[in-house]
């Protein structure tokens with residue numbers, strides 16, 4: 001393990017703190033040591049600090065002379081990192097330092113994640129508050145834990161920590177954009193009591209499988225018109241001849257934040273109808289392959305035939321219809337597109353996971369929204385529809401959005417600084433995925449505040465993978481931007 005690998009890179013102070021952080025094991029849930037490190041830094045620098053039970057740390061750097069009456073600025077980053085490694089690499093994230101090196105203009109790690117997400121943000125803050133020549137207003141630094149495991153640190157944080165004027169989040173891996181909004185996400189658990197009947201001996205069963213679909217992230221790709229395997233399976237079953245076949249099982253999806261790409265169903269019928277049922281399924285499959293030829297060119301639907309096993313049961317016709325009616329009618333995809341650009345959804349729905357147990361069907365629907373109003377609308381739509389179809393709907397969780405703040409006084413001051421430092425026009429970005437900013441904005445709303453916040457970052461590639469790398473040339477401009485922001489923002 002070599003030391004001072006990043007020696008000589010500019011700004012030296014940022015790279016030096018970054019390298020120190022790589023030596024502290026700090027996988028999500030294991031942040032005590034790195035929070036101790038931040039506190040030691042605060043003590044050394046004479047900054048007041050607080051730490052909560054989740055190991056979140058807040059530092060207070062008083063204004064330099066003449067800046068006492070300026071608005072306060074909160075710098076924010078997360079202490080934890082994703083622990084991912086190549087399968088052939090022996091590495092213990094609990095004890096070993098990250099083995100970093102420099103290559104082709106990047107800081108990289110041998111066989112593991114680098115932790116520039118969000119070590120870059122943490123190092124940036126430590127370097128800024130270490131620079132005694134930098135005039136600045138009252139600055140607070142908030143270091144959170146468990147960002148990579150559903151924002152558990154931010155969620156546990158006391159809302160009253162959010163008492164600053166301007167917020168600059170540094171958990172962003174893109175140096176060409178200024179992030180101004182992120183989505184909230186909710187999970188609706190729907191259940192239906194199943195009525196089953198035994199399958200007579202000698203009946204025929206068909207196993208139907210849907211695969212080959214693209215799936216994708218339910219935030220970033222939801223507006224792309226990709227197929228949803230739950231819906232595709234329902235479309236197949238809707239082609240069965242009425243009264244000739246019964247549904248024994250249906251399942252699809254794995255995770256709430258993934259568009260389901262795979263589904264399975266079992267259909268049974270008396271042997272004398274097997275040929276008719278098979279023909280109907282084949283015709284329906286040919287039709288759907290045609291319907292999805294552009295959006296899901298790799299869509300594969302297979303049917304295999306066998307005899308129904310002993311003890312098999314099917315849903316009663318009324319129950320199967322109740323089940324499939326809600327799958328058919330529930331909303332899927334972009335509910336509304338963002339009106340600034342049409343490259344993302346503003347609000348969307350992802351019917352994500354469907355499973356049948358012996359007595360109950362469970363259907364998990366997730367929704368996302370950058371607008372709290374639209375989020376409530378989509379949740380109400382899916383819940384009321386579930387009830388109309390005879391299902392029970394329960395809101396399992398609802399995380400709020402970081403809503404775009406059209407009245408921001410910070411953004412109009414950051415844009416010219418970005419332009420001046422980088423020589424480029426920033427892209428003002430809103431994403432349909434979640435960031436900690438959503439947790440902060442939600443907490444702030446709860447105590448009657450509205451956050452004025454932007455996120456900025458260095459350029460990191462392939463984050464959360466062993467190929468994670470930080471572009472060296474993107475570090476200095478961000479540092480310079482933040483210096484300018486601290487010196488000039490009013």
Ligand SMILES: [Zn+2]
Nearest residue numbers: 117118147171
């Ligand atoms: Zn991050």
